[in-house]
Structures are given as structure tokens and as C-alpha cells.
Amino acid sequence: MGMDAPTNEKPEWPLWEVFIRGQHGMSHRHFGSLHAPNAEMAIKAARDVYTRRKEGVSIWVVPANEITASSPSDKGPLYEPAEDKVYRHPSFYKIPDDIGAM
Amino acid sequence: MYAQLIKAEHAGDEDTARAEAFQQRIDAGEKIEPKDWMPEGYRRTLIRQIGQHAHSEIVGQLPEGNWITRAPTLERKTILLAKVQDEAGHGLYLYCAAETLGVSRDEMTEMLLDERMKYSSIFNYPTLTWADMGAVGWLVDGAAIMNQVPLQRTSFGPYARAMIRICKEESFHQRQGFDIMNRLANGTPEQHRMAQNALDRFWYPSLMMFGPSDAESVHSEQNMAWKIKMNGNDELRQKFVDLTVPQAEYLGLTIPDETLRWNDEKGGYDFAGPDWGEFFDVIKGNGPCNRERLEARRKAWDDGAWMRDGLLAHAEKKAARAAKAAA
Ligand SMILES: [Fe+2]
Numbered sequence: 111m112g113m114d115a116p117t118n119e120k121p122e123w124p125l126w127e128v129f130i131r132g133q134h135g136m137s138h139r140h141f142g143s144l145h146a147p148n149a150e151m152a153i154k155a156a157r158d159v160y161t162r163r164k165e166g167v168s169i170w171v172v173p174a175n176e177i178t179a180s181s182p183s184d185k186g187p188l189y190e191p192a193e194d195k196v197y198r199h200p201s202f203y204k205i206p207d208d209i210g211a212m
Numbered sequence: 213m214y215a216q217l218i219k220a221e222h223a224g225d226e227d228t229a230r231a232e233a234f235q236q237r238i239d240a241g242e243k244i245e246p247k248d249w250m251p252e253g254y255r256r257t258l259i260r261q262i263g264q265h266a267h268s269e270i271v272g273q274l275p276e277g278n279w280i281t282r283a284p285t286l287e288r289k290t291i292l293l294a295k296v297q298d299e300a301g302h303g304l305y306l307y308c309a310a311e312t313l314g315v316s317r318d319e320m321t322e323m324l325l326d327e328r329m330k331y332s333s334i335f336n337y338p339t340l341t342w343a344d345m346g347a348v349g350w351l352v353d354g355a356a357i358m359n360q361v362p363l364q365r366t367s368f369g370p371y372a373r374a375m376i377r378i379c380k381e382e383s384f385h386q387r388q389g390f391d392i393m394n395r396l397a398n399g400t401p402e403q404h405r406m407a408q409n410a411l412d413r414f415w416y417p418s419l420m421m422f423g424p425s426d427a428e429s430v431h432s433e434q435n436m437a438w439k440i441k442m443n444g445n446d447e448l449r450q451k452f453v454d455l456t457v458p459q460a461e462y463l464g465l466t467i468p469d470e471t472l473r474w475n476d477e478k479g480g481y482d483f484a485g486p487d488w489g490e491f492f493d494v495i496k497g498n499g500p501c502n503r504e505r506l507e508a509r510r511k512a513w514d515d516g517a518w519m520r521d522g523l524l525a526h527a528e529k530k531a532a533r534a535a536k537a538a539a
Pocket residue numbers: 269298299302378382
């Protein structure tokens with residue numbers, strides 16, 4: 111089966127990543143992606159594809175090729191430094207019982 | 213299932229250390245994401261499986277779309293319309309998941325149209341009466357759910373996330389089908405006969421959806437290890453029968469299988485398998501509606517070309533105009 115690099119010459123509608131705010135006060139979350147000729151159509155399509163059951167109150171679309179992602183091989187250098195820094199969490203500190211909430 | 217007879221693609225000559233580390237990640241329950249290293253066989257098998265699944269959602273709109281204009285009430289019509297629209301959404305979620313593996317949606321569509329890729333055998337059967345909308349929702353969506361629920365835990369992140377979204381929407385599909393059956397089965401004698409007739413025609417094709425017995429499949433082992441396939445075909449088919457038989461009894465309908473009986477020892481029903489000769493014939497393209505389905509898809513693709521091109525040209529013109537105004 112020809113499942114290697116894309117072979118077709120015809121231009122395909124660009125890919126958009128869709129972010130939706132589920133409820134007022136929440137942040138936008140990545141929901142999925144879709145093809146559309148431009149941002150305006152991408153919003154309309156996102157409405158139909160991702161919010162048929164009142165899943166959102168606001169939609170962002172971003173051209174997929176404008177997203178820069180961290181590389182999986184950078185996982186170590188990026189996240190390991192945080193591992194030995196438990197003092198960044200409040201649970202690291204012992205607070206006397208009788209001083210009330212802190 | 214919606215993805216039947218998925219062969220495990222050969223892993224190729226990757227270095228084994230990487231492949232082993234990859235398998236360990238899967239065994240540990242980690243999700244594989246598109247940018248992670250993966251064996252070529254895993255990638256190609258997933259493209260085939262997710263692509264076939266997506267095509268099934270899209271082609272699956274045709275047998276039901278057939279009844280939208282002829283639904284008996286406005287309420288049934290809006291429900292069916294919503295259900296078929298959901299299926300279009302399912303197809304899109306899945307195409308997007310497959311695209312993260314480096315295949316384009318247009319390319320997959322072309323592979324469907326020139327028959328390099330398949331869709332589920334079930335959609336090559338005709339929907340002859342309104343009762344078929346009941347049988348399809350109840351049995352076909354019911355069988356699909358059986359397979360899709362465990363796939364929410366599949367190892368490939370984008371596929372698993374698409375399945376979670378799909379499963380949330382599927383249970384409405386099965387319920388609306390059962391509701392149609394329930395109404396007809398308890399209606400006039402003629403309506404009851406219609407419901408029975410739909411069950412008679414859809415029972416064995418529904419059992420075929422799970423694919424042939426695993427004993428005959430050399431590919432399931434690799435796909436199971438990769439967590440692309442989560443359960444055996446026979447296991448899911450048994451589960452489907454065990455759940456469906458009491459529902460048919462509730463409806464007062466008879467499953468068209470004289471050998472069907474409860475087996476206390478195994479805690480499940482004994483039942484007759486479908487005609488696998490018919491199954492392979494349908495897969496090969498000789499089912500009652502294969503030609504019609506593909507023709508409908510080709511016509512939609514060709515007739516829509518001017519629209520796709522036109523919208524792109526319009527978007528380009530608008531962008532150019534905006535750039536000029538800003539200059
Ligand atoms: Fe679906």
C-alpha cells in the first residue's frame with residue numbers, strides 16, 4: 111500500500127489545531143484538528159465537528175504548522191531538573207498544628 | 213469490526229534495542245505520541261487500521277442517509293440526521309489521528325476510492341425498510357461499541373483520544389436504534405414483522421463485524437502486543453451475543469439461529485457463526501451494495517472538487533486582499 115510520503119499534487123486544505131474553552135472561566139484545551147481553507151472556515155468547521163453538544167463557549171484555531179513542539183528526546187533535560195526540587199511544593203514544609211491554616 | 217482483517221505490517225530491519233525499548237513503553241501502559249520513535253510496522257499497521265476505521269464511519273453514513281428523507285416523523289428525522297452527522301465527525305476525528313502518522317487525508321480518501329483501503333463489510337448491506345434504522349443502531353452501533361470501548365486504551369495517543377470522544381457519542385446511537393426497534397416490535401403486527409425481518413437480515417452481518425476467528429489470524433498476536441488490538445475477535449463476538457440476546461427477548465423478537473442456547477458451563481450463549489464464505493466475498497467487493505457505496509463516495513469526491521478548489525481560491529484571494537490593505 112502506498113502509505114509513505116504524501117504523493118498527491120493537488121493542494122490540500124491546510125490543517126488547523128482546534129482549542130476550545132469548555133466553560134466560562136476555564137482555559138482553552140486542545141480538542142483536535144481539522145482541514146479548512148482559512149481561519150474563518152476553520153472556526154465554522156470546528157463548531158460543527160467539536161461542539162455539537164455544547165462542549166464549548168469559545169474556539170481558537172491555530173495553523174498546525176505554526177506550532178513549535180518540544181522534542182520527545184528533550185524530555186530528560188526539560189523535566190528531570192524539577193525532580194529534586196521538592197521544596198517547590200508546600201507539602202515539603204512542616205507547619206505547627208496550633209498556628210491555624212496556612 | 214469497523215477495522216477488519218488488519219494485518220500486522222512487518223517491522224522491517226530496525227535495530228532491535230529500540231524496538232524492545234518501544235515495546236517496554238507499551239507494556240508499561242505509556243502512550244505513544246506522533247513524534248515519538250516507533251517501529252515502521254507499528255506506524256503502517258496503525259495507518260491501515262485507523263484509515264479503515266475512518267472510512268467505515270464515512271461510508272457508514274450511506275445506508276442511514278438513505279432514510280433521512282423518509283423517516284416517519286420529524287422527530288425521528290432530526291434524530292437520524294444528528295446520528296449521521298456524528299458519524300461524519302467520527303470519520304474526521306479518525307482521519308486526523310491517522311494524519312499524525314504522516315499520511316494525508318486526501319491520500320487516504322483516494323486509497324479508499326481506488327480500493328487500496330477497505331471499510332467494514334457491514335455497510336455493504338442494503339437498508340430496505342425503516343426498521344433497518346432500528347437494527348443498524350441497535351446491532352451495528354452496538355457491535356462497534358463493543359470494539360471501540362477497549363480501544364480507548366489503545367497505545368497510540370491520538371487514536372485513543374479519538375476513541376474516547378467517539379465512545380461518548382456512540383451510546384446515543386445504539387439507544388436510538390433500540391428505541392426504534394422497541395416501538396416497531398410493540399406496534400401493529402405488520403410493524404412487528406418489519407422489526408423481525410430487519411433483525412433476520414442484520415444478525416449475521418453484525419456477527420461478521422468482529423472478523424473471523426482469531427485462531428485463523430496470525431496477525432492478531434503482534435497487534436495485541438502493540439495494543440492496537442485489545443481483544444480477540446471471538447471474545448468480543450461472544451460478549452456481543454450475550455448482551456444482545458436478552459435485549460431481543462425483551463423486544464419479543466427471535467434471533468434467527470435455531471442453535472442458540474445458554475451454556476451454563478461457559479456462562480454464555482452457544483450460537484451459530486456467520487457464513488464466512490459470504491464475508492470474504494463481501495470483503496472482495498461482491499456484497500449487495502459494494503459497487504453502489506463506492507460509486508456514491510466517488511461521485512461525492514468528484515462533485516465536490518470544484519467546491520474544495522473554489523473555497524481555497526476564495527481564501528487565497530481574501531488573504532491577498534487583506535495583505536494589500538495592510539501594506
Ligand atoms: Fe461512529
